[in-house]
Amino acid sequence: LDITGLVSLNEIEAAAQRIAPAVARTPLIAPPPSKNGRHAGRLLLKPENLQPVGSFKLRGAFSAISALPPAVREKGVVAYSSGNHAQGVAYAASRLGIPSWIVIDEAAPAVKIDATRSMGAQVVTAATDDRQPLAHAIAERQQATLIPPYDHPDVIAGQGTIGLEIMADCPDLATVVLPVSGGGLASGVAAAIKYSAPRVKVVIVEPELAADTIESLHRGRLVRWPTAHRRRTIAEGLVGQPSALTFAHLARFVDDAITVSEAQILDTIRWLALEAKLVAEPSGAVATAAYLHNQERIGCGTTVAILSGGNITPVCLQEVLQRPSV
Amino acid sequence: LDITGLVSLNEIEAAAQRIAPAVARTPLIAPPPSKNGRHAGRLLLKPENLQPVGSFKLRGAFSAISALPPAVREKGVVAYSSGNHAQGVAYAASRLGIPSWIVIDEAAPAVKIDATRSMGAQVVTAATDDRQPLAHAIAERQQATLIPPYDHPDVIAGQGTIGLEIMADCPDLATVVLPVSGGGLASGVAAAIKYSAPRVKVVIVEPELAADTIESLHRGRLVRWPTAHRRRTIAEGLVGQPSALTFAHLARFVDDAITVSEAQILDTIRWLALEAKLVAEPSGAVATAAYLHNQERIGCGTTVAILSGGNITPVCLQEVLQRPSV
Numbered sequence: 306l307d308i309t310g311l312v313s314l315n316e317i318e319a320a321a322q323r324i325a326p327a328v329a330r331t332p333l334i335a336p337p338p339s340k341n342g343r344h345a346g347r348l349l350l351k352p353e354n355l356q357p358v359g360s361f362k363l364r365g366a367f368s369a370i371s372a373l374p375p376a377v378r379e380k381g382v383v384a385y386s387s388g389n390h391a392q393g394v395a396y397a398a399s400r401l402g403i404p405s406w407i408v409i410d411e412a413a414p415a416v417k418i419d420a421t422r423s424m425g426a427q428v429v430t431a432a433t434d435d436r437q438p439l440a441h442a443i444a445e446r447q448q449a450t451l452i453p454p455y456d457h458p459d460v461i462a463g464q465g466t467i468g469l470e471i472m473a474d475c476p477d478l479a480t481v482v483l484p485v486s487g488g489g490l491a492s493g494v495a496a497a498i499k500y501s502a503p504r505v506k507v508v509i510v511e512p513e514l515a516a517d518t519i520e521s522l523h524r525g526r527l528v529r530w531p532t533a534h535r536r537r538t539i540a541e542g543l544v545g546q547p548s549a550l551t552f553a554h555l556a557r558f559v560d561d562a563i564t565v566s567e568a569q570i571l572d573t574i575r576w577l578a579l580e581a582k583l584v585a586e587p588s589g590a591v592a593t594a595a596y597l598h599n600q601e602r603i604g605c606g607t608t609v610a611i612l613s614g615g616n617i618t619p620v621c622l623q624e625v626l627q628r629p630s631v
Numbered sequence: 632l633d634i635t636g637l638v639s640l641n642e643i644e645a646a647a648q649r650i651a652p653a654v655a656r657t658p659l660i661a662p663p664p665s666k667n668g669r670h671a672g673r674l675l676l677k678p679e680n681l682q683p684v685g686s687f688k689l690r691g692a693f694s695a696i697s698a699l700p701p702a703v704r705e706k707g708v709v710a711y712s713s714g715n716h717a718q719g720v721a722y723a724a725s726r727l728g729i730p731s732w733i734v735i736d737e738a739a740p741a742v743k744i745d746a747t748r749s750m751g752a753q754v755v756t757a758a759t760d761d762r763q764p765l766a767h768a769i770a771e772r773q774q775a776t777l778i779p780p781y782d783h784p785d786v787i788a789g790q791g792t793i794g795l796e797i798m799a800d801c802p803d804l805a806t807v808v809l810p811v812s813g814g815g816l817a818s819g820v821a822a823a824i825k826y827s828a829p830r831v832k833v834v835i836v837e838p839e840l841a842a843d844t845i846e847s848l849h850r851g852r853l854v855r856w857p858t859a860h861r862r863r864t865i866a867e868g869l870v871g872q873p874s875a876l877t878f879a880h881l882a883r884f885v886d887d888a889i890t891v892s893e894a895q896i897l898d899t900i901r902w903l904a905l906e907a908k909l910v911a912e913p914s915g916a917v918a919t920a921a922y923l924h925n926q927e928r929i930g931c932g933t934t935v936a937i938l939s940g941g942n943i944t945p946v947c948l949q950e951v952l953q954r955p956s957v
Contacts, residue, residue: 332658337683354908357663578948582680582910582941615908619952622904626949 311554312458314500317465317493320368324463327367327400329356331467333474333609336581346600347607350593351471352583354615358424360542360589361464361613362393362454365489368463369452370397379403381449385440387413388542389614390454391421399425406449408440416618455489456548465493471609472498478505479606482563482592484613485509485518486543488551494611495558508561508603510595512538512570518547518555519562527552539567539621542588542614563595563602570594574625577612586617637880638787640826643819646694646788647795653693653726654792655682659800659935662907672926673933676919677797678909680941684750686868686915687790687939688719688780691815694789695778696723705729707775711766713739714868715940716780721752732775734766742944781815782874791819797935798824804831805932808889808918810939811835811844812869814877820937821884834887834929836921838864838896844873844881845888853878865893865947868914868940889921889928896920900951903938912943 333349353361370382381404384394391407398405407421411430422428431439444451453460467490472478481498485491495507511519514537517530527547535544547555565573570587573594577585585593592610596603659675679687696708707730710720717733724731733747737756748754757765770777779786793816798804807824811817821833837845840863843856853873861870873881891899896913899920903911911919918936922929 329661330658332656334681335655335683337685352908355660357661359663359908575945578904578910579945582678582685584904584908584910619901619905623949623952626945626952 310550311557312461312465312493312496314497316458316462317469317497320459320462321466321469323371324364324367324466327397328364330470331355333471334581334583346605348596349475349607349609350581350583351467351609351611353467353611353613354583354585354589358389358392358396359614359616360389360393361467361490361611362389363396364466365455365460365463366390366393366452367397367400368466369457369459370394370401372459373450377450381405381447383408383440383444383447383449383451384454385436386454387417389616391426392424394452395421395424395426404449406443406447408436408443410436455487455545456550460489461493461496461551461554463493464490465497467611468494468497472501475607475609477607478502478609480506480508480603480608481611482508482510482596482603482608483611484543484588484591485511485555486588487545488518488547488555490611490613491559492551492554496554499558506560506604507558508563508595509555509559510563510565510591512540512543512591513564513566514538515540515543516564519564521547521552522555522559522562525556540570540587540591542586543591561602563599565591565594565598569598571625571628573597574617574622575628578622578626583612584615584617584622585612586614587621589614636876637883638784638791638819638822640823642784642788643791643795643823646785647792649697650690650693650789650792653723654690656796657681659797660907660909672931674922675801675933675935676907676909677793677935677937679793679937679939680909680911680915684715684718684722685940685942686715686719687793687816687937688715689722690792691781691786691789692716692719692778693723693726694792695783695785696720696727698785699776703776707731707773709734709766709770709773709775709777710780711762712780713743715942717747717752718750720778721747721750725751730775732769732773734762734769736762781813781871782876784876786815787819787822787877787880789819790816791823793937794820794823798827801933801935803933804828804935806832806834806929806934807937808834808836808922808929808934809937810869810914810917811837811881812914813871814844814873814881816937816939817885818877818880822880825884832886832930833884834889834921835881835885836889836891836917838866838869838917839890839892840864841866841869842890845890847873847878848881848885848888851882866896866913866917868912869917887928889925891917891920891924895924897951897954899923900943900948901954904948904952909938910941910943910948911938912940913947915940
């Protein structure tokens, strides 16, 4: 942390060194020219769905776990999540040869539990409200370390490595568009970009139905939306809310914020599969959706949209493919 | 051509130089560990579905067109195809700023015709048997050059650039698995590999229902299967048959040949979408299918499977997603 409390460029560069052995160096992908001319500008995709766990979350998890002192690390790690963070922690722990305990909501679908277990984790199920205390209890009993999904500088620095890669691969970068939820990805990437290339515009995206962070940025303070309210969106990966730490990064580094509708998210999943040949989960499609529907606002030059993950259910992908072409 | 009539390593390296401005340098992608342990060895995917036209065909088309003398090239190019080769030629011509005429089967779906037209080509439709003579007539009238889909050294050299990239990105390469149809891809890649790394095994794959090339290799001479017979497979991109030129490359350079069933192809499209997050067309999935179902035969070490294209219809992808998980 630098004196302002924000993650520094040095920390992001150190995270890039640490994660290199386990994390895919994703390329930038140019989707084919769209027949309806929706992206007349230049769009490139950063396909984090191609990570071994299907999302960018591996970066932050591996960054945080690999930064632990060896004597601490070997005791193992704990996370509570039924989503991409859990799989990131489980896979990272398995790669580092240490135990992991993942506390998953007892209502989570069996496929998610199986997937996390197949990564080598010990899965414990609990009621939603019991997950956090149970995770803390396991950490204490096992002397293991709790790995938070976004509220930690090493996690933020790990996600920020995406920003370093984008800048290295795209010398004429004008804009980066990316989703925001807890804010780990947005904080890390925005910091990496602004420290090195302050003129590159950073645009965050939220579903209209879970736009608490955008409202918070407009008001200049964290605004909380009721959980049930945020859960209306199909982008279930984006119902998190920033912490004080991530909000400080967003307030400092973000240039613009765009919301997308549920229909825009679904149309974009379809477009990404059929045109870019990439499978996106709803949360993974919002940045591309924002680009496709706000090109004038985003402006000219080369835009990189981060496709943050691809862990969609077969049923959801099927339904998206049944939608009429737009 | 070297004295044996085969494409040389120099020609493939020259093609790599020519195509660099227009063709994506695709990465190698490690799919996530499979929960049912089907790929205990190390599998990497070469995702040619991420090319701007959704398939590897752009490489051969751009290689051949860019090798034409400028005075010849500016008159334009002609192709007859309703598939990926047509889109490759149309896109390459558009990138080089020259006209293109594509003769498409009048029975082709409107989306294919629209897609080719959107790449900047002039589309002419004709009955199946009239396509070739019409293409020759257009070439003569316009003084344009006919670009064949595989039976040309510059096309073969262009497809062979995939082999150079695989070797550069995978120092411990043991095996390359790839689909065969007309044989342009297999000839170019096998030549590139065997000239540089003769111990790397090259395995070609065909659907059981269109396995004319494998029968030809076993007999040591080209065997023709009736068109209607070959068209039984869902992998409509693999119904072509080698020419004398491509067969000579295959006979010289290929180590092994595997067939896959229709069910294996469909299961693998599903697996690629849900696990690797990559959309494959049936022809694009056969190499991965062969790997997943023949690991002992393929052997240990690192295998690269070429995912040759992703131009699947929404209906086909939907049907695949409805299949029970295997």
